[in-house]
Amino acid sequence: MRTVNIKSFFRVLLLFVLLDALYCEDNNQIGSKIPNLNIRLLSGGSVNLHDLAEDGPLLIDFWATWCVPCKKLMKFLNQYHLDYKDENFKVLMINTDTPRSISKARSYINAQDYKFYVGLDPNKVISKKLNGMVMPTLILVDKGGEVSWRHQGYITGEEVGINKRIQQILKDNQKTLSEG
């Protein structure tokens, strides 16, 4: 009897989840405020997400040293971090390597001379909370902390679309500012 109940429960749960997924489609968690998580930085110290998104948009990406597409994308994200610095745009790359590979992450970031923020999430607490278990997962957060776009995976050439998203959010912010 117990088995039947659990099965019934999960059939319903699965149905709910699928409906939820279909209903939300790309919009899941879009528009909601990002949790104010505290993140330890590779360079030392820590930072919280609301502080980072306080004065400008923030692009969060999850990566690991073994993730080849993540590394291919990083070069472009670093470029956007530098290009839109004056408009308070920031990139936060959250590394999900185990403690065993953290030295590799530091070595890699140093070698590439990347300037974006690099957070550490060895126990995958943040990636679970932000649903970033698939790598790369991009989350674009608007000024103030509202999630405006989410995307998983990377196909070469997608950086063009990412850049357009960033430009759009900066343009919208500029427009709001001039109207205000």
Next chain:
Amino acid sequence: MRNIIIFTTILVLSTIRANNLDLNGAINSNFGNSYDFYDFSENILDLNFFYNDLQGWVQYEYSNPPDIGFMKNDIRKFRLEYSTDNFLIKLGDIYEFWGRGLLLNQFDDQVTNFDNGTRGLYFEYNKGPFSFSHLNGNSDIWLMGADLRIPGFNNVHSMSANRFHYDLNSMSIGLTQLRSNENHAKMSGPSALVSHDLRGTYASWSGANADFFLEYVDKVSTEKTTMFGSIPNDTLKRGHGYYQNVNFYLGNWGLSTEYKRYTFDRAHGDLTANDYGNQIEFQQMPTLGKEHNSTLLGRLTHNYNFNDERGGQIELNGSILGLSVSAQYAHLSRNETWQSVSASDWVYEKLDGYLPSSNPSALPYWENYQEISGYAFDDKLYFKIGRGANKEILKTTRYFEGTQQDLTINTFWSYDTTDTILFDQEFQIIDSMEVFDTSYSDPYNVESKLWQQSKAITFPMEVNYIFDNGYTIGIGFQYQERKKVNKSMGNATSFNSADSSWNMYNPEDYNETYSSSTTQLSNQDGSVDTQINRLVYISISKAPKWSFTITHDWTNAFEASAPIDPYYNPLEALVYGDYKYFIGKRNNIDPPSWVQNRWVSAEFAYNITSSQRLTIMYGSMQGGLFCSNGICRLIPPFNDGLKITYSASF
């Protein structure tokens, strides 16, 4: 009743959603069906929820059958976590990673079917720089046996572990302890009851231009005696492990050095399930080998020995002229050399010092890898070129270096004649005795060695070009030359058990030596000296929607007998331009000889939305060794089949 459950569930979940309880999850569905009955269907649903300080995780699996493991239609994993400023409590399936894993490193890797998690309770208390962690519960760990897909051995641990951790500025130290009572499955017969007691310590420091990490673990295991409860348990094995990682950073360059020395057990050959009391499944330590992304280099992965291995690895990462440069070198070996003093008896001698040995009887392994990658033409062109070299002594069948003396036995008869008078007559009594005169020759040098080694050189390369209209064309090529030989050398050939001596190669001249190398690779035509592997893939993609890849894998030789391609499929015919296939002049189950030793597959990946992805693969894939986290799995070939993967997160 059923309707009530459905209604309640919908109500609860709807209420949860309405109350802004954070909920996220993922679905992973994999389906496979091949010509030679390699079928699987596995579906996993992960669900996470977050409500203030409470969070939960449930994983449900429906697999009938899975790619690897047992069939399941039930909750596979669950965990409930509650955290406050100072406390963290977890209940359910727990995965912890302390230090660098010499004492505790738990993970669930479904590709190798390795899961050493604990179902139990985890408690953590934090106060400023100090933290204390406690874990206890049971672990039901399955290990692979002879079958490539169904696990064969089940070790059950009842464990508890504690950790003290202290952070002081950029330095941290920790003390760890783990105790486990294991019900250990042997190759046959009743399981053994073994208790493991591990104590460890670690320290780390991080500065602007350098950092280091050190960890040491000591282990004692005892076996419960099956006779009379009053007899104390026997100490079964003692061992220890040490690992250090020192890194230096200067400008755009980083130099990483690692050293390990793991001595939990030793054996001349491979350890089996009957060798227990050594490293346990919770101990998943750094391997000190390069984890490659290249398919061909991945197949050459060394089978790391967590019980008996030492060595070092150096890796340099940097950039020149905007290009990424990486170079790596590793040298590992056992902690001792082994001598075969007879046909079956081996004795060991511990290595001096701390460095690995190059002596073949210590089963050394070398690897070095260099890679350069970067962008050109206004970041439109991405390229990567690598070079990897591996050399490994796989096993020694005979290895003796020493002296022996020839035994010479001269025999003769000794006669003792006595004259006796009996009945007035003179008699002679002759006593005879055979005399053995044993003498030894001067000691002379004997060398008799037979070992198996493999050596390979691999060149992986990849080029992608991004067009302005969003299309990308990619070409990858991997080339590998590999030799696997039995090497024998010396002035003696084999051991003669009858008179306990080495048989000399030339009994007339002991100084005459021999040296030979016999290949262990072959194909349909006979022996092959060098195995040549080639892997080519061509991809076209349109961001952000889809990508299509055709992969062609080819080899000219095998270690065992050459496998037979059981089915000639239209993809192979298309790739080879075999028009006869399409006009009905080919027999599908009698492929032409020129398609043997080749595997062709095509994969189409489509992003349905930014969080849903569908992948369809058709064709054949070569099996081989796959390793992750030092755990290796031999993957069987997949012939003329279809694989469909759907993944979504929400």
